[in-house]
Amino acid sequence: MEKRKLKLNRRLVFMGLVGSILLLTGATYRLHRSSAKLEAYPASTILLDRQQQPLRIRLGAGDLDCRPVRLDLTGSWAAQALIAAEDKRFYSHPGIDPLAILRALALNVVKGRVVSGASTISTQVIKMNQPRPRTLKTKLLEAVAALRMEWALSKQEILEQYLNRAPFGSNLAGVESAAQRYFGKHAADLSLAEAALLVGLPRAPSRYRPDRHPTQAWRRRQEVLHAMRARGLIDIKQYNQTLREPLKLKTSAGPFRAPHFCELALSHTHETGPVTTTLDGQLQAVTETVAEKYRKGFREHGVFGTAIVILDVRTGAVRALVGSPDYYDAAHAGQVNGAIAPRSPGSALKPFVYAMALDDGRITPESLLNDRPLQFREYVPRNFDADFSGPVSARDALARSLNIPALELTRQTGTARLLDQLRKLGLHTLDKPASHYGLGLILGDGEVTLLDLANAYACLARGGEFEEWTLFEGERKGPPTRIFSPETAFLVADMLSGEDRLPTAGTRTPRMAWKTGTSAGGRDAWTFAWNPDYVVGVWVGHPDGRPLPEQTGSTAAAPIAAELFRALYLPQGEAPWFEPPPGLGQREVCAVSGQSPGPHCLRKTTGYYLPGISRNESCTLHRPEEAWPVEMQTFLRSKGMLSSETDAPAGLRITSPADGQSYLKLSETAGFAQDLPLTAATASSRKLFWFANGQRFAEQENGHAAYWPLAKGEWTLTCCDEAGKSDSVRITVR
Numbered sequence: 001m002e003k004r005k006l007k008l009n010r011r012l013v014f015m016g017l018v019g020s021i022l023l024l025t026g027a028t029y030r031l032h033r034s035s036a037k038l039e040a041y042p043a044s045t046i047l048l049d050r051q052q053q054p055l056r057i058r059l060g061a062g063d064l065d066c067r068p069v070r071l072d073l074t075g076s077w078a079a080q081a082l083i084a085a086e087d088k089r090f091y092s093h094p095g096i097d098p099l100a101i102l103r104a105l106a107l108n109v110v111k112g113r114v115v116s117g118a119s120t121i122s123t124q125v126i127k128m129n130q131p132r133p134r135t136l137k138t139k140l141l142e143a144v145a146a147l148r149m150e151w152a153l154s155k156q157e158i159l160e161q162y163l164n165r166a167p168f169g170s171n172l173a174g175v176e177s178a179a180q181r182y183f184g185k186h187a188a189d190l191s192l193a194e195a196a197l198l199v200g201l202p203r204a205p206s207r208y209r210p211d212r213h214p215t216q217a218w219r220r221r222q223e224v225l226h227a228m229r230a231r232g233l234i235d236i237k238q239y240n241q242t243l244r245e246p247l248k249l250k251t252s253a254g255p256f257r258a259p260h261f262c263e264l265a266l267s268h269t270h271e272t273g274p275v276t277t278t279l280d281g282q283l284q285a286v287t288e289t290v291a292e293k294y295r296k297g298f299r300e301h302g303v304f305g306t307a308i309v310i311l312d313v314r315t316g317a318v319r320a321l322v323g324s325p326d327y328y329d330a331a332h333a334g335q336v337n338g339a340i341a342p343r344s345p346g347s348a349l350k351p352f353v354y355a356m357a358l359d360d361g362r363i364t365p366e367s368l369l370n371d372r373p374l375q376f377r378e379y380v381p382r383n384f385d386a387d388f389s390g391p392v393s394a395r396d397a398l399a400r401s402l403n404i405p406a407l408e409l410t411r412q413t414g415t416a417r418l419l420d421q422l423r424k425l426g427l428h429t430l431d432k433p434a435s436h437y438g439l440g441l442i443l444g445d446g447e448v449t450l451l452d453l454a455n456a457y458a459c460l461a462r463g464g465e466f467e468e469w470t471l472f473e474g475e476r477k478g479p480p481t482r483i484f485s486p487e488t489a490f491l492v493a494d495m496l497s498g499e500d501r502l503p504t505a506g507t508r509t510p511r512m513a514w515k516t517g518t519s520a521g522g523r524d525a526w527t528f529a530w531n532p533d534y535v536v537g538v539w540v541g542h543p544d545g546r547p548l549p550e551q552t553g554s555t556a557a558a559p560i561a562a563e564l565f566r567a568l569y570l571p572q573g574e575a576p577w578f579e580p581p582p583g584l585g586q587r588e589v590c591a592v593s594g595q596s597p598g599p600h601c602l603r604k605t606t607g608y609y610l611p612g613i614s615r616n617e618s619c620t621l622h623r624p625e626e627a628w629p630v631e632m633q634t635f636l637r638s639k640g641m642l643s644s645e646t647d648a649p650a651g652l653r654i655t656s657p658a659d660g661q662s663y664l665k666l667s668e669t670a671g672f673a674q675d676l677p678l679t680a681a682t683a684s685s686r687k688l689f690w691f692a693n694g695q696r697f698a699e700q701e702n703g704h705a706a707y708w709p710l711a712k713g714e715w716t717l718t719c720c721d722e723a724g725k726s727d728s729v730r731i732t733v734r
Helices: 002-028 078-088 098-111 121-129 137-154 155-165 175-184 192-203 214-232 236-243 259-266 281-300 347-361 394-399 403-414 415-424 434-443 448-460 486-495 553-569 630-638
Strands: 045-048 054-058 271-275 306-312 318-322 368-371 388-392 513-518 525-532 534-541 587-589 606-607 654-656 675-681 687-692 695-701 708-709 713-721 726-733
Touching: 002 534, 045 259, 054 175, 054 259, 078 155, 078 214, 078 259, 078 434, 098 236, 121 137, 121 155, 121 368, 121 654, 137 606, 137 713, 155 175, 192 214, 192 236, 214 236, 236 415, 259 318, 281 318, 306 448, 306 553, 347 403, 347 415, 347 434, 347 486, 347 525, 347 553, 368 394, 368 403, 388 394, 388 687, 394 403, 394 486, 415 434, 448 486, 448 513, 448 525, 448 534, 486 513, 486 606, 486 708, 513 553, 534 553, 654 726, 675 687, 675 713, 687 708, 695 708
Parallel strands: 045 271
Antiparallel strands: 045 054, 306 318, 306 534, 368 388, 513 525, 525 534, 587 606, 654 675, 675 708, 687 695, 687 713, 713 726
């Protein structure tokens, strides 16, 4: 026993000698600022909304909740309490405290065991920065590093390092994280009692943790206050008053707001520290309230999925995002973010093919389109109501979301060109070739996300310029890209707006353009509404893709979009609307055909057009008597809209392909058959007969397409009807 005691005393004496040598060495050691290297803080990522309120915290290295702040943001008392409790000669020593070393040496020799250390705030910072096994060598290394750090950093910077690195129980590192967790406030707002309690924690974080050991924490707080009073940092009145102050905790597990948005934002940043997002906290709360309101009604109909996105038109910033009505509803995939889940958009893509046709000059809002039965090989498209309207204006066809006109515009545009345009609008989930989608692309035969499609509508709301959506304030992913002309963007909004189109009749709703979509089988219900300020996108459906019971975009999603638009503006003020671009013209047109009026057009109206781009054909409908195109006569007669007495002389006309058209025959290894659809129209026959270079190859019902396999060469394609009428076109296949 005596030998062990003697050995310990020798070790303590040795430590004292080493300490003395170290002091001499420190006095003559040539130190450089560059030699003091501290690791970066194990900082957490703190997502903030636009109002600088915390949304979510992603833990830093070592799963620590560390929120570094400047020293001036640690409050009035934390630094003073730290110096009083841990290092009263902090401002007078060079990083190690010789007097503390001698005092500790003497006390340890007397006691015959280590009962006191001589660490300073500086050596503790070094210890926190790079933990090592507690050996004599470690103490020497830490002492040297502390001396070097004192040359490299100011005293204030060292205090800041300590207060941002010190452990405060649980996984908390730094006084800001501790203040938020234990008192629900910033460190800058800590009272004297609160600061004294927190500063006392790092000496034994587990033992003094106030939420688990309040008595020990209270006693440690009293020790710190006593040290502050003894050093004259607080007066007797402050001391006595604070001693009697009870321990009041306001513990918080941390913010957990807008969970789907935060998960998306965290997946797009590697930044640490405070990160300001684009989310408007107040608008997010309103959006969540509306989603919850409709959730109750949807559940009664067995519908469990709702997602909502609100975008700032001018910047593409996401101002609100709800991925599901209940994040914690595990039974119905509540944690799945419906805003970024690929789903079929139904008719929600139609405005973009109309925009392309407007920019091409092929149509104006008043142009007459045909809504009549068509057949594309085995595909026989129908409208949502399973009926057809015959001749209809482009404005009406888009507003009513008629399928046949949209398919015809897609055929004229070309699926490949439409697909390329949709990808330029950010719909990157449409990642298969055009042949995979075919004409059905415009009816939803592909998958997009709510967030991406809402941003595509933002392009229209922005006057035809596309920008990527953003999640962080001030972020720009590149210069805007011109996709549509300002004139076309205005026309699409004009065609899809108006009081007669409001989804909630009789309710005051700001003016907005809006378009719905319902996917095949009724699995997805969509609505996108916009004005110059915002785009609101809504999806309703089942996360697992089951069909919705009797729900459509108009009945399920549109009321939500309308209510959010009301919340954005009413009753505070009026919503803005688009001004017609200066490049847009107005002209008189035939009220029936939408073409320039002729002498026999009885009804006329005024319509928008794109000067120098829109076609300017004279009315072909009104002659001395009404003369509908031959392809419409059969349909109109079947609806009782024409009588034989009023029919114009009907011939037969091949409507596709066009005369003189050229085609390219691909190699057989391309993996698919190249069949050319052939269509013709006549009002006097039920059957049509097709010939290629005089050889009959098909017999087809009037109004349906025939298909001819491409073969290289010069070809004359002829169609005859039962009355002997015929028409021919010449094509070339290379």
